[in-house]
Amino acid sequence: MSSVKEQYEAYPYPERDPKDEKRRLITGSPSHPLEMDQFLWNGKRDWTKPLKALVAGGGTGDGLIQLAQVLTGARRPYQITYIDLSTASRAIAEERARMRGLKNITFLTGSLLDAPELGPFDYIDCCGVLHHLPEPQAGFDALGRALAPEGGLGFMVYAPYGRSGVYPLQDAFARLLAGLPPKQRLREGRRILANLPKNHPFAQNRVVGDHKRSDAGFYDLLLHSTDRPYRVGEVVQALDHAGLRLAGFTSPALYDPSDLTGEMPLPEDPVARMSLAEELRGTIRMHTGYAVPKPRAETVADGHDLSQVPHLKGVAAAPLAREIEKRGQIKIKTEGAQVTLKLDKAIAPLVAGMNGRTPLAQLGKRAGIDPIAMAALWYPASTALLRHGLIHYSRLLC
Numbered sequence: 001m002s003s004v005k006e007q008y009e010a011y012p013y014p015e016r017d018p019k020d021e022k023r024r025l026i027t028g029s030p031s032h033p034l035e036m037d038q039f040l041w042n043g044k045r046d047w048t049k050p051l052k053a054l055v056a057g058g059g060t061g062d063g064l065i066q067l068a069q070v071l072t073g074a075r076r077p078y079q080i081t082y083i084d085l086s087t088a089s090r091a092i093a094e095e096r097a098r099m100r101g102l103k104n105i106t107f108l109t110g111s112l113l114d115a116p117e118l119g120p121f122d123y124i125d126c127c128g129v130l131h132h133l134p135e136p137q138a139g140f141d142a143l144g145r146a147l148a149p150e151g152g153l154g155f156m157v158y159a160p161y162g163r164s165g166v167y168p169l170q171d172a173f174a175r176l177l178a179g180l181p182p183k184q185r186l187r188e189g190r191r192i193l194a195n196l197p198k199n200h201p202f203a204q205n206r207v208v209g210d211h212k213r214s215d216a217g218f219y220d221l222l223l224h225s226t227d228r229p230y231r232v233g234e235v236v237q238a239l240d241h242a243g244l245r246l247a248g249f250t251s252p253a254l255y256d257p258s259d260l261t262g263e264m265p266l267p268e269d270p271v272a273r274m275s276l277a278e279e280l281r282g283t284i285r286m287h288t289g290y291a292v293p294k295p296r297a298e299t300v301a302d303g304h305d306l307s308q309v310p311h312l313k314g315v316a317a318a319p320l321a322r323e324i325e326k327r328g329q330i331k332i333k334t335e336g337a338q339v340t341l342k343l344d345k346a347i348a349p350l351v352a353g354m355n356g357r358t359p360l361a362q363l364g365k366r367a368g369i370d371p372i373a374m375a376a377l378w379y380p381a382s383t384a385l386l387r388h389g390l391i392h393y394s395r396l397l398c
């Protein structure tokens with residue numbers, strides 16, 4: 001049986017070349033400071049206070065580099081600890097940080113199970129790791145214990161339905177290729193995959209593609225020795241056991257079945273609703289979200305408070321504003337489906353003015369909208385944009 005450490009020493013994942021840091025920054029979820037603020041601190045974190053963070057199972061460094069680079073770019077203080085079992089992955093992450101001249105990072109080789117001894121942390125990133133632990137719950141629990149009372153976790157764990165076809169292949173390859181060194185496992189795995197029938201569920205699955213991108217991707221997807229997916233209810237349970245509460249998934253709309261079911265009555269219980277959405281969609285291959293210690297009050301920003309500063313995610317303000325002004329709606333793609341989002345044309349000047357530094361109240365004033373009308377106009381638009389993860393609130397740049 002090939003161990004997790006052996007895999008990531010042979011095939012650090014994701015495959016990254018530190019030289020690429022010269023030409024691009026990889027951004028994503030979790031662990032972009034704007035998104036963290038949106039879900040963990042009501043969009044109101046005081047970023048002049050140093051952020052003490054742990055990147056648990058940091059791999060080749062995507063989450064680490066994003067966090068450190070965005071905070072460095074915004075001239076905000078931080079102290080980040082990176083920990084991973086794999087020395088090969090750490091070497092790549094360290095080199096990426098060096099290429100960018102990023103400071104205040106401590107690199108450790110070890111297990112995230114030791115996180116409580118390193119903390120407490122204001123923020124923990126754990127992306128794509130917990131489902132690879134022999135006892136994942138011990139990992140959730142360790143991270144829960146390592147968080148400061150006002151802290152939060154950004155996580156990603158695999159989900160079963162969007163990974164259809166993956167697990168029978170992992171099981172078969174594990175038995176067939178047991179005892180072979182990683183390079184040979186990869187060679188044999190690729191050869192056998194090429195012989196599978198064209199209508200194999202894995203071949204039909206269009207939401208997984210890592211095996212086509214790199215050797216490390218193939219290994220991670222199909223040859224992993226320790227990989228268990230979580231249904232949404234299981235995520236909530238695992239967090240609960242660790243003393244944590246789900247703050248939210250980064251794309252809440254995916255977890256709302258009403259877009260699919262129309263007017264039908266749905267369960268009140270939020271987990272039951274999310275489970276229905278997961279089962280109906282069948283395409284969710286990972287759960288990406290944020291969690292907080294249970295005693296914390298609501299931590300997600302909602303756009304009610306006009307002192308908040310909005311940031312658009314993944315879309316430029318000017319073309320989005322033009323689209324809203326012209327059509328009163330925008331089209332977005334989520335999980336392979338095209339969704340039309342209706343928005344009041346009157347919000348176009350607000351969107352056009354969004355620069356990550358201007359609070360809502362001031363955007364309204366500039367657009368000649370009085371505060372009462374502003375609240376009534378903005379809240380529904382904010383709710384719609386938040387549902388699709390298209391907007392975050394944060395004072396990071398103020």
Ligand SMILES: C[S@@+](CC[C@H](N)C(=O)[O-])C[C@H]1O[C@@H](n2cnc3c(N)ncnc32)[C@H](O)[C@@H]1O
Binds near residue numbers: 008013062084
């Ligand atoms: C799929 S990679 C994800 C890397 C990174 N978080 C990312 O999202 O790009 C999983 C990483 O978790 C690390 N890992 C697995 N179990 C671990 C543990 N118990 N403690 C620390 N790291 C672990 C592996 O070595 C590997 O680098």
